[in-house]
Structure formats: C-alpha cells, structure tokens
Amino acid sequence: MCSDLSKVNLPISKANGLPNSHYIDEQVFQKEKECLLYDNWSGVAFEHDVVNPGDALPLNLLGFPLLIVRDYTNQICVYQNVCRHRGMILVEEKKNIRGTIRCPYHSWSYNLDGSLRATPHIGGPGYNHHKDLNKKSLRLKKIRSYVYLGVIFVNISDSAEPFEKTNCSLMSRWSEFNKPLFSCKNYSSFQLELKCNWKLAVENFCESYHLPWVHPELNVVSKLEDHYNIESKDQFSGQGSYHYTQISDNGRVFVDFENLSESWKTGAEYIALYPNVLLGVHRDHIFSVILQPISKDFTLERVNIFYASSRSINKDYSKLREDNFLFWKSVLSEDIFVVEGMQKGRYGKFFDGGRFSPAMDGPTHNFHGWVANQYSA
Ligand code: FES
Numbered sequence: 001m002c003s004d005l006s007k008v009n010l011p012i013s014k015a016n017g018l019p020n021s022h023y024i025d026e027q028v029f030q031k032e033k034e035c036l037l038y039d040n041w042s043g044v045a046f047e048h049d050v051v052n053p054g055d056a057l058p059l060n061l062l063g064f065p066l067l068i069v070r071d072y073t074n075q076i077c078v079y080q081n082v083c084r085h086r087g088m089i090l091v092e093e094k095k096n097i098r099g100t101i102r103c104p105y106h107s108w109s110y111n112l113d114g115s116l117r118a119t120p121h122i123g124g125p126g127y128n129h130h131k132d133l134n135k136k137s138l139r140l141k142k143i144r145s146y147v148y149l150g151v152i153f154v155n156i157s158d159s160a161e162p163f164e165k166t167n168c169s170l171m172s173r174w175s176e177f178n179k180p181l182f183s184c185k186n187y188s189s190f191q192l193e194l195k196c197n198w199k200l201a202v203e204n205f206c207e208s209y210h211l212p213w214v215h216p217e218l219n220v221v222s223k224l225e226d227h228y229n230i231e232s233k234d235q236f237s238g239q240g241s242y243h244y245t246q247i248s249d250n251g252r253v254f255v256d257f258e259n260l261s262e263s264w265k266t267g268a269e270y271i272a273l274y275p276n277v278l279l280g281v282h283r284d285h286i287f288s289v290i291l292q293p294i295s296k297d298f299t300l301e302r303v304n305i306f307y308a309s310s311r312s313i314n315k316d317y318s319k320l321r322e323d324n325f326l327f328w329k330s331v332l333s334e335d336i337f338v339v340e341g342m343q344k345g346r347y348g349k350f351f352d353g354g355r356f357s358p359a360m361d362g363p364t365h366n367f368h369g370w371v372a373n374q375y376s377a
C-alpha cells in the first residue's frame with residue numbers, strides 16, 4: 001500500500017497529510033511502532049499508578065512487556081518484565097512487592113534495583129550458586145524512563161536523546177508548571193476507547209479549528225479567535241487560549257500554582273508531546289492524557305487531572321472537582337466521533353492525505369512532518 005511521504009513536508013499551503021496507509025495498513029503500523037513509539041519517549045503510565053514503595057505494575061506497549069516499579073527509595077524504575085533465566089514474564093498483575101521480584105517459574109529473585117539476588121538450586125539440588133554463572137551480569141534489563149507532568153515516559157529502544165534534551169523547549173516554555181502535582185482517587189481519572197489509530201487523536205487534540213462545531217459549549221467561553229497555534233518542529237504542537245476562565249462553586253475556585261506569571265491568569269495551553277501524550281495546563285490544574293495504541297485502529301485514551309495545590313484535593317473541593325472532571329470528560333468525549341469518523345474516512349482509497357488550512361492546521365502539519373521524518377529516517 002502507498003506510503004509516499006514526499007508531499008507531507010512541503011510548505012503547508014502545498015502539502016498533503018499522511019497517506020491512508022499510515023492509519024489502516026498493518027505493516028506501516030508495525031514500522032511506526034518501532035520508529036515512532038519505541039525509538040522516542042512514549043508515555044505509558046501515570047506516576048500515581050505506583051504510589052507506594054514496592055508497587056509493581058506490569059503493562060505492555062504494543063506487546064513489549066514492561067514492569068514499572070517504585071523502589072524502596074521512592075524512585076520509579078522501569079524494567080523489561082522478563083526473567084533472565086528462561087524468559088518468563090515476571091509479574092502478571094499489579095501488586096505490592098515485599099522484598100524481591102520472584103520469578104514464578106524457577107524462583108530466581110531480583111531486587112527492586114534490578115540486580116539478581118537469588119538463584120535456588122542453580123548448581124544442582126541444594127546449591128544456589130554455580131561458578132559459570134555470574135549473578136552480577138544477570139540484572140533485569142532497565143528501560144530508560146522519565147517522569148514529567150505526572151506521566152511516566154519510556155524510551156524502549158534506548159536510542160533517544162535524554163528526555164530533558166529532547167523536550168527542552170516544552171520544559172522551558174512550561175517551567176512554571178514543573179512543580180508538585182496533586183491528584184486524588186475521586187473524579188481525577190477516566191478512560192475513553194477510540195476506534196481509531198492513535199495518531200488521529202493527536203491530530204485532533206493539537207488544533208482548535210474544530211471548536212465551533214465539535215465543542216459549541218466550550219466555544220462560548222473560549223472562542224476560536226481567542227486561540228493561537230503552537231508549533232515546535234520535531235517536538236510538539238498544539239494550541240493556546242487567551243481566555244481560560246476558572247470554574248467556581250459558590251465563589252470557591254481551585255488554588256493556583258505558586259508564582260505564576262500574569263499571562264497564565266487567563267491563559268491555557270494544550271500541547272501534544274510527540275509521540276503519544278497530550279497535555280493541558282491552566283493556572284489551577286493540568287491534565288495529562290496517555291494514548292495507548294492497542295492496534296492500528298483501536299486506542300485507549302487514559303486521562304488524569306492534577307491540581308496545583310494540596311488544598312484543591314480536600315473534601316471541601318469535591319463538588320468543584322466533580323464539575324471539572326465532568327467538564328473535561330464531556331469535552332474529550334465530544335471528540336470521539338470525529339477521530340473515529342476520520343479513521344473510517346481512511347478507507348476511501350481516493351483520499352490523498354487531505355489538504356491543510358495554512359492558517360489553522362499548522363500544528364497538524366507539524367505532527368505529520370515529524371511522523372514522516374521519523375518514518376523515513
Ligand atoms: S524462567 Fe525465571 S526462574 Fe526460570
């Protein structure tokens with residue numbers, strides 16, 4: 001199937017979007033798995049998925065088995081969830097580990113720092129050592145990870161630049177939000193199922209062009225003309241609004257981040273951090289979205305809301321948190337029919353990737369250019 005990317009990186013007024021094959025073809029999907037998701041910093045879980053020391057969460061990114069662990073020094077570590085002996089999956093279900101990660105097959109056990117601790121009967125019955133096997137050389141394979149805005153990012157292929165280098169411009173743009181975040185069990189997280197390729201959710205999130213028709217209620221408080229495009233080549237793209245209004249419950253509003261600049265009093269920004277994380281920042285809360293690709297045309301969208309102050313997760317704020325949760329859940333749900341509709345549209349074999357509005361679609365064009373560059377590299 002055609003994967004001609006020659007028109008994707010043309011100037012926006014002449015460019016076409018990614019060909020259909022990037023949404024519906026299994027071979028292209030498998031290649032994108034490697035070059036977009038494994039070779040870059042992909043979001044896989046939230047920091048609070050492993051709250052307590054010893055918490056271990058197994059998950060996989062399109063088949064690659066990962067184990068996320070919070071160790072006893074409170075650091076998050078990510079390992080390949082595979083025993084160094086015969087390749088058994090080490091942890092099948094989320095649990096709290098007391099002591100060591102023990103393989104259920106022949107009981108090799110690993111410390112939470114990944115080192116191999118015990119190898120029962122490895123030298124024959126009753127002998128737990130063997131001269132030819134050096135335990136120090138049999139650590140769990142560590143996967144590079146980094147936590148940013150509550151999201152655990154991993155670079156599976158170990159080929160990306162350090163996270164802070166890759167994402168330096170976003171981290172500096174949003175340095176005022178790089179502070180402790182607060183989240184609670186109630187009304188903080190939800191998950192949506194999207195019958196579409198994960199990239200369509202990125203593309204839809206990063207543009208504001210669709211607001212008047214897909215989010216008419218949002219458009220009343222923050223109109224199309226209140227928005228601006230955000231583009232950073234090969235890193236991220238999105239949109240900002242000059243008109244963020246805090247929700248209120250009888251005059252009560254969420255507590256702000258400390259020491260914010262004046263522009264954030266009414267400003268908000270929504271950015272897709274390539275490949276698969278969507279972020280929104282406001283004076284009093286942020287949200288982070290992890291797009292978890294399941295197949296070429298099915299994606300889980302995990303959303304978590306974080307507050308700027310521990311006060312905002314108190315009981316007194318529960319009504320306000322519920323309202324905020326329902327607001328974002330409804331806004332993000334409004335987008336489902338368009339991302340699923342675009343997926344169906346990719347089976348129209350005469351569709352040429354589409355043309356962009358040079359004024360409105362810059363963020364999407366930026367993302368497509370990144371995909372094309374990664375794919376062709
Ligand atoms: S496969 Fe893990 S101990 Fe044998």
Ligand SMILES: [Fe+2]
Nearest residue numbers: 204214215335
């Ligand atoms: Fe939307």
